[in-house]
Amino acid sequence: MIEPDGIAATGPAPEADGLAPPPDHRQLFFGMMQVALSAFGGGLSAWSQRIIVEQRRWMDNTSFLTGLTVARLFPGPNQINMAVYIGARFQGLSGALAALAGMLLVPFSLLMLVGLAYFSFSSLPLVDRLLAGVVTAAAGLALSMGFKILHQYQRDPVALLLALATFVAMSVFHIRLIPVVLVAGPLAMAWYWPRGSTGSDIEP
Amino acid sequence: MTTALLLVSHCTPKSLGDWANLLAVIRDFLSLSLFSLGGGNTLLTEYHELSVGEYCWITSDQFADLYALAEAAPGPSSMLVGLLGMGAAWREGPGWALLSAVVAEIAILLPSTLLMVFAALSWNRFQGSPWRIAFERGLGPITLGILFAVGLKILHTSDHGVPAYLVSIAVCVLTLRTRISPLWFMAIAGLLGGIGLINR
Numbered sequence: 167m168i169e170p171d172g173i174a175a176t177g178p179a180p181e182a183d184g185l186a187p188p189p190d191h192r193q194l195f196f197g198m199m200q201v202a203l204s205a206f207g208g209g210l211s212a213w214s215q216r217i218i219v220e221q222r223r224w225m226d227n228t229s230f231l232t233g234l235t236v237a238r239l240f241p242g243p244n245q246i247n248m249a250v251y252i253g254a255r256f257q258g259l260s261g262a263l264a265a266l267a268g269m270l271l272v273p274f275s276l277l278m279l280v281g282l283a284y285f286s287f288s289s290l291p292l293v294d295r296l297l298a299g300v301v302t303a304a305a306g307l308a309l310s311m312g313f314k315i316l317h318q319y320q321r322d323p324v325a326l327l328l329a330l331a332t333f334v335a336m337s338v339f340h341i342r343l344i345p346v347v348l349v350a351g352p353l354a355m356a357w358y359w360p361r362g363s364t365g366s367d368i369e370p
Numbered sequence: 371m372t373t374a375l376l377l378v379s380h381c382t383p384k385s386l387g388d389w390a391n392l393l394a395v396i397r398d399f400l401s402l403s404l405f406s407l408g409g410g411n412t413l414l415t416e417y418h419e420l421s422v423g424e425y426c427w428i429t430s431d432q433f434a435d436l437y438a439l440a441e442a443a444p445g446p447s448s449m450l451v452g453l454l455g456m457g458a459a460w461r462e463g464p465g466w467a468l469l470s471a472v473v474a475e476i477a478i479l480l481p482s483t484l485l486m487v488f489a490a491l492s493w494n495r496f497q498g499s500p501w502r503i504a505f506e507r508g509l510g511p512i513t514l515g516i517l518f519a520v521g522l523k524i525l526h527t528s529d530h531g532v533p534a535y536l537v538s539i540a541v542c543v544l545t546l547r548t549r550i551s552p553l554w555f556m557a558i559a560g561l562l563g564g565i566g567l568i569n570r
Contacts, residue, residue: 202445205444205445206445207551232493236490237486240485240486241404241407241482242403242406242479242482242483242485243409243446243447243448243479243482244410247483247486250483250487251486251489254487254490254491259487262490266483269446270445273443273444273446274445274449274452276444276445277445277453278452278471280443280453281436281439281453281456281467281471282456282464282467284439285457285460288432288435292564295564295566296561297438298563298568298570299537299560299561299567299568300435300442301435301438302537302538302541302568303438303537303538303555303558303560304438304442304528305434305525305529305534305541306537306538306540306541306542306545307541307542307545307552308437308520308521308525309521309522309524309525309538309542310542311411311521312517312518312520312521313546315510315513315514318510319510319511319514324511325511325514328512330515331515332512332514332515332519333518333519336515336519337518337519337522342419343413343516344405347407347512350515351508353508355508356504358507358508359503360500
């Protein structure tokens with residue numbers, strides 16, 4: 167189904183560089199669970215690097231950073247993609263599922279408890295008043311997401327124009343996400359298609 | 371309270387007991403999965419559109435609550451879908467609500483996970499490809515535009531009245547300028563709501 171040469175070419179040689187032997191499914195599951203638990207206060211990427219590269223020595227730093235690049239590039243939540251990347255590299259699809267399960271089990275179970283509590287008690291006036299406040303802070307966080315990456319595009323007027331057009335299409339004309347991406351995506355890709363040069367500027 | 375009742379009454383909830391409905395909902399989430407650019411937050415307007423508008427599972431206020439809870443809870447913030455799934459089946463009882471939550475989360479993660487497995491195993495062939503470069507550079511600005519649209523949507527969903535907007539803007543500025551944990555902002559804003567300074 168999927169060619170194994172991807173693993174052979176990029177996978178670590180167990181004896182080289184003091185790397186540990188490739189983790190099995192159980193190790194992937196518990197390793198990712200450790201990452202998820204360590205990161206309860208935030209900083210998931212940093213924790214996963216510390217545990218996967220330094221502590222368990224499953225891969226070297228270069229492979230880890232490549233994984234992070236791929237995880238950010240492809241659709242899906244970044245941290246979840248990173249777990250899938252690590253699992254897939256060592257044990258294929260089933261390894262990816264083991265890593266994913268390890269990463270999600272505890273946080274998702276906790277969130278389910280939060281959800282059950284919410285739907286049971288949100289009609290209480292005090293809870294409703296507290297939440298009316300909490301949501302304004304969460305909205306502030308949501309508002310900051312765009313500003314956080316805005317500086318990356320400050321010197322690129324075309325990028326800003328594309329961003330503005332996307333924003334106007336969604337917020338003013340209420341066009342849904344999928345048509346917006348299907349129209350704007352190919353246009354943007356055509357504009358940014360690498361031309362002429364040797365591709366020496368590939369690295370981010 | 372009255373606004374909530376009005377919101378409930380303007381549409382009838384899409385029941386998941388009906389097989390056709392259930393499959394349609396799963397199909398919607400499966401197809402959204404591959405459009406979760408930039409880490410998944412780009413899907414938030416779609417989640418609102420579907421769960422509040424089209425399916426009529428929860429009210430807009432409840433959506434704002436669930437978004438805030440998913441942000442506050444530890445772990446990947448994309449687990450909001452699980453909470454939406456729970457809201458979808460809450461009327462049928464907690465057991466069904468939990469099952470619905472798990473199914474929703476699987477549906478939103480499955481396609482992007484399969485694609486990621488493929489990417490992990492064949493990255494070497496994509497690395498220098500012009501498709502990859504164009505994709506990375508082109509989708510960046512679009513993600514930027516979507517994130518602003520998402521921010522505005524969440525703002526309008528969550529905030530009612532001047533004090534609420536002031537708090538949101540203050541939190542936005544402080545998040546960008548300082549390294550204070552978001553949980554502090556939520557705790558303080560919750561307190562302001564508790565003593566009645568922020569209403570909805």
